[in-house]
Amino acid sequence: MPTLNRFLEGSFAPVKEEITATDLPVTGQVPAGLSGRYLRNGPNPLGLDDPNYHWFVGAGMVHGVRLRDGRAEWYRNRWVRSKAVAAALGEPWPGGPVHENMDFAANTHVIGHGGRTLATVEAGALPYELSYELGTVGPCDFGGTLPGGFAAHTKLDHATGELHAIAYFWAWDHVQHVVVDAAGKVTRTTDVAVSDGPMMHDFALTSRYVVLLDLPVTFSLNAVSAGVELPYVWNPEHQARVGLLPRDGSSAVQWMEVAPCWVFHCLNAYDDDQGRVVVDLCQYDQSFDVSTLWSAHGPVTLDRWVIDPAAGKVTQQRLDDRWQEFPRVDERVVSRPHRYGYSAVIGEAARAITAAGDFADDAFSNALLRHDLVGGTVEAHEFGRDATVGEAVFAPAAPDAAEDDGYVMAFVHDPERGAADLVILAAQDFTAEPVARIHLPARIPLGFHGSWIPD
Numbered sequence: 343m344p345t346l347n348r349f350l351e352g353s354f355a356p357v358k359e360e361i362t363a364t365d366l367p368v369t370g371q372v373p374a375g376l377s378g379r380y381l382r383n384g385p386n387p388l389g390l391d392d393p394n395y396h397w398f399v400g401a402g403m404v405h406g407v408r409l410r411d412g413r414a415e416w417y418r419n420r421w422v423r424s425k426a427v428a429a430a431l432g433e434p435w436p437g438g439p440v441h442e443n444m445d446f447a448a449n450t451h452v453i454g455h456g457g458r459t460l461a462t463v464e465a466g467a468l469p470y471e472l473s474y475e476l477g478t479v480g481p482c483d484f485g486g487t488l489p490g491g492f493a494a495h496t497k498l499d500h501a502t503g504e505l506h507a508i509a510y511f512w513a514w515d516h517v518q519h520v521v522v523d524a525a526g527k528v529t530r531t532t533d534v535a536v537s538d539g540p541m542m543h544d545f546a547l548t549s550r551y552v553v554l555l556d557l558p559v560t561f562s563l564n565a566v567s568a569g570v571e572l573p574y575v576w577n578p579e580h581q582a583r584v585g586l587l588p589r590d591g592s593s594a595v596q597w598m599e600v601a602p603c604w605v606f607h608c609l610n611a612y613d614d615d616q617g618r619v620v621v622d623l624c625q626y627d628q629s630f631d632v633s634t635l636w637s638a639h640g641p642v643t644l645d646r647w648v649i650d651p652a653a654g655k656v657t658q659q660r661l662d663d664r665w666q667e668f669p670r671v672d673e674r675v676v677s678r679p680h681r682y683g684y685s686a687v688i689g690e691a692a693r694a695i696t697a698a699g700d701f702a703d704d705a706f707s708n709a710l711l712r713h714d715l716v717g718g719t720v721e722a723h724e725f726g727r728d729a730t731v732g733e734a735v736f737a738p739a740a741p742d743a744a745e746d747d748g749y750v751m752a753f754v755h756d757p758e759r760g761a762a763d764l765v766i767l768a769a770q771d772f773t774a775e776p777v778a779r780i781h782l783p784a785r786i787p788l789g790f791h792g793s794w795i796p797d
């Protein structure tokens with residue numbers, strides 16, 4: 343373990359204050375059709391004195407920019423007020439439901455659903471509901487309709503308005519598929535038996551199936567005993583497999599074995615016209631010990647898995663061998679065939695993660711990628727050596743615009759100002775100068791996931 347904790351310094355260093363800034367300066371022009379908020383969550387611990395700090399367990403801080411009528415109205419960053427965060431800030435805790443004593447300042451994703459803004463996290467805790475201006479409302483169990491914990495990653499089926507999630511919790515002998523309706527009430531849960539307590543960070547959704555990734559990163563009591571902050575370790579005894587759970591609950595899960603690997607994120611999935619399921623995802627093709635992000639791991643590439651339930655087999659194909667993460671599609675095509683995908687080349691994160699500090703391809707460091715998976719082409723928008731960039735999110739130009747007709751937005755660190763910009767790229771002119779760079783008054787640490795939430 344390094345003497346310095348890479349996740350407390352440089353591009354990861356937490357910020358120390360909450361800021362409200364209005365009428366933000368812009369280079370270029372904010373598209374007049376974009377009215378809403380771009381929000382992004384990430385860990386931002388309040389104390390900086392823990393050398394064993396694990397990036398995944400820092401208290402969540404949500405950063406947001408509100409756009410309207412061609413202007414950038416405000417920037418706000420706010421800690422999620424869990425009980426511990428509220429106490430550290432000297433504030434009363436707003437209170438609310440807690441699952442199995444797992445109160446946590448949700449740090450992984452932020453979504454809008456059923457009129458709520460929700461900061462989400464996995465492994466047993468509940469989401470936290472936030473106000474429009476990112477104040478903490480309190481923990482959310484969907485009006486008492488959620489029986490257990492929730493999940494960081496969700497998939498919204500735009501055709502039905504259903505929000506799907508896979509919840510896992512170390513003390514369960516199953517994972518739980520949760521369906522939330524458009525009004526924000528849980529309408530169905532299905533328990534799926536699993537062994538060893540696998541981490542299921544993400545999953546995929548098609549029109550017919552929920553695609554489960556049961557991979558060899560599992561809960562470890564030994565790691566708990568050793569004081570590991572995130573006790574999920576590589577477990578070679580755990581058979582890696584992919585499961586197809588029919589969305590309509592018509593039958594049990596069909597499991598198919600795959601070679602040991604690790605996947606944090608799926609780009610998207612869909613049913614093809616031959617009864618198969620196509621899943622595009624970012625795959626680490628060697629072991630990945632989540633409990634210690636400093637252990638070296640293999641490359642992470644964009645791959646396509648074709649799951650054939652009739653043959654009971656999964657075939658894999660590499661789509662792009664650049665190291666990349668945070669794959670996203672136009673949210674409107676989730677669960678249906680996609681042509682385009684966007685991802686981040688993870689130079690900074692990879693340098694922090696690999697033990698040797700090496701990185702496969704510095705030339706693509708700090709870049710966003712736009713994949714045309716039908717045309718078989720990739721474009722890179724590079725931001726420069728020290729301009730770190732994280733996940734990008736697609737916002738359509740209009741509700742009925744074609745896939746890829748819109749904007750790709752992300753927080754990008756501007757090394758000259760020592761602060762972040764919200765950069766807006768035209769998806770269909772991806773390598774051109776940004777349409778807009780909204781200059782924010784502070785750094786934004788590298789973090790996890792976010793959403794464009796139109797008004």
Ligand SMILES: [Fe+2]
Nearest residue numbers: 543606607791
């Ligand atoms: Fe994630």
